[in-house]
Amino acid sequence: MSRENFNALQEKGRILAGELGDLAQRASVYHHMYQDSNGRNVFPLIAAHGALWASAYFKKGILAGKLLSIQFVLETGKRKEMMFSLYDFADKFREINRQVCAEAYALYHYTKSNTDVSKLDLEYFYKPDFLELLYKCHHASLFTELNRRDLFFEFFSWEQENIVAPSVEAAYSGFNWNLVKRLALTPNVEFAYFGEKT
Numbered sequence: 001m002s003r004e005n006f007n008a009l010q011e012k013g014r015i016l017a018g019e020l021g022d023l024a025q026r027a028s029v030y031h032h033m034y035q036d037s038n039g040r041n042v043f044p045l046i047a048a049h050g051a052l053w054a055s056a057y058f059k060k061g062i063l064a065g066k067l068l069s070i071q072f073v074l075e076t077g078k079r080k081e082m083m084f085s086l087y088d089f090a091d092k093f094r095e096i097n098r099q100v101c102a103e104a105y106a107l108y109h110y111t112k113s114n115t116d117v118s119k120l121d122l123e124y125f126y127k128p129d130f131l132e133l134l135y136k137c138h139h140a141s142l143f144t145e146l147n148r149r150d151l152f153f154e155f156f157s158w159e160q161e162n163i164v165a166p167s168v169e170a171a172y173s174g175f176n177w178n179l180v181k182r183l184a185l186t187p188n189v190e191f192a193y194f195g196e197k198t
Contacts, residue, residue, distance in 0.1 A: 006110050013102030020094040023055040026101040033108050040137045042148055043155035044104065051097060058090050065180055082177050089180075092171040099167070100159050112138040130154040 018025040030048035034041060065086040072079035107126070111134040133151040137143055 005113070006106060009106035009109050010102060013105035014098075016105060017098045017101040020091055020098060023051045023058075023094070023097065026097060027051040029101055029105060033105065036112075037108075037137055040143045040148060040151070041108065041134070041155070042152045044108070046152070046156075047100065047104065051101070054093070054097060058094070061090060061180075061183075062086065064183065065177075068179060085175060085177060086180060089171060089175045089177075092167070092174075096164055096167045096171075100163050103163065104155070104159065107134065111135045126158065127154065130158055 013029075016025075016029050027048040030044035030051065033044035034048070037044075065083060069079045069082055072082060111131065114135065130151075133147060133154055136147065137151055140147075
């Protein structure tokens with residue numbers, strides 16, 4: 001497998017990830033990855049849940065923005081400007097979600113298609129331990145609970161460090177509605193299988 005093969009998988013991942021608002025579609029892509037791994041790769045399962053949670057969160061956020069924009073009711077231009085900036089802000093987060101899905105898809109299938117981890121040729125962007133665990137997820141006869149936990153941590157850390165954190169920082173720095181920004185910084189995340197709010 002070559003760099004060109006990986007680029008082709010990235011492009012396929014972008015197509016499968018759909019448009020900005022296709023969060024349920026991305027959840028489906030993630031769920032197929034989880035099933036394909038026979039439950040070894042837990043990251044896509046958590047990411048699928050997150051995509052579905054985000055769908056409702058965006059709807060609530062836009063509704064809250066509309067309600068908060070009432071303060072600008074006498075300033076029609078200002079109200080439109082603030083709502084436009086909110087829609088743009090939400091789209092930036094949807095783009096982050098789409099990018100993570102596309103990249104996760106490409107990396108998952110690239111490591112699955114390779115029969116020799118030494119030929120992955122992706123060390124410039126991915127830590128060797130991460131690649132080794134993902135390769136092992138596909139090709140090892142034994143994959144322990146510790147391996148599953150470590151792979152989730154590596155996958156999560158990679159997407160946070162390389163996609164989410166820099167993109168979120170850029171989105172926040174360009175958004176100037178301070179009240180909504182503060183609300184967005186404190187989401188009420190509930191994952192039923194974790195047993196409590198996080």
